[in-house]
Amino acid sequence: MKRPPRLSTPWGRLTEAARQVPTPHVEVPFGFSARVAALAMSAPPRTTWAALLDQFSWRALGVSAILVAVSLAFSYSAITSTGEDDWALSDPLVAMAEAS
Amino acid sequence: MSEQSTFDIDACLARVRQLDQAAARELVDELYPLVIRIVRAHLPRRVAEEDLAQEVFMKMFARLDQFQGTVPFPHWVSRIAVTTCIDQLRAQRRRPELRWADLSEHEAEVLSSVLSDQTAHAPDDALAARELVNKLMSQLAAPDRLVLQLLDLEQKSVAEVASLTGWNRAVVKVRAFRARRKLQKLFQTLKRQENS
Structure with missing residues (x-):
């Protein structure tokens, strides 16, 4: 009779024999689940990179919105002015022409 | 296996996410045979199986938010158990x-x-x-x-x-x-x- 390939090597025959060991009955040790559950529930929540990014990106958005509002408030007059007078005053050619 | 079929893992997970300690205990009780079988199979020398099983469960709870439900929950936990054992095994020196x-x-x-x-x-x-x-x-x-x-x-x-x-x-x-x-x-x- 042809032997299955796994039995053709010493390792195959050895593992075949080792697998015959019956699986022992598993019982949760007394107090194990209570201890693990208590530890897990008392542990601080794990901070992931995604959570950090989420948290700080909202804060960054808020801060940048405030900065935009403040800078708009301060430069409101500059934005709304036509700027023609300022241009004429700061232009060196205009200044030279006026001087001559 | 009949107990496994009656255990509603999704409902239990929902309760665990609400920090229900009783649900966490039920989840550990349910998954202990699976985890300890993996731990015993890969147990590194000088590491108590209970300590390693506890480490697996702690990782499971810590990463619960990462579970997307694309694979069955026991399979996801098996993977955590296997990778935990790999880490422990890597830390060991080979025997003479x-x-x-x-x-x-x-x-x-x-x-x-x-x-x-x-x-x-x-x-x-x-x-x-x-x-x-x-x-x-x-x-x-x-x-x-x-x-x-x-x-x-x-x-x-x-x-x-x-x-x-x-x-x-x-x-x-x-x-x-x-x-x-x-x-x-x-x-x-x-x-x-x-x-x-």
Whole structure:
């Protein structure tokens, strides 16, 4: 009779024999689940990179919105002015022409 | 298994996410047999199985938010258990070289038997065979040990091993091939020692 390939090597025959060991009955040790559950529930929540990014990106958005509002408030007059007078005053050619 | 079918894992997870401690206990009770089976199969020396099982459960709870539900929850937990065992195994040094003189009488008999091509083993040889397997596997690097444990002892498919370990199938096959070749050399060395 042809032997299955796994039995053709010493390792195959050895593992075949080792697998015959019956699986022992598993019982949760007394107090194990209570201890693990208590530890897990008392542990601080794990901070992931995604959570950090989420948290700080909202804060960054808020801060940048405030900065935009403040800078708009301060430069409101500059934005709304036509700027023609300022241009004429700061232009060196205009200044030279006026001087001559 | 009838208990498993009545256990509503999704409802339990929902309660755990609300920090319900009783639900967390139920979840641990439900998954303990699965986790301890993996831990016992890969248990590194000098690490208590209960400590390693606890570490697996703590990781499970800590990463619960990452569980997307794309795979069954027990499978997801199995993967955490396997990777935890790999980390523990990697931290260990390999045992000194195994010699014929290191084997017990029963182990030596089993080894002679498999080396001389006798396939029939008495039932009480199984324990010695298991011990011998553990001694031989302790000579291998952690990833090699893991892959042979899953493939040859637990008889999982290459796809299942790939899924559990996160390695691709080619890596699993290559590791298994190399590990078996190392064992073959070890068998030859032991055989020479037996004959000398």
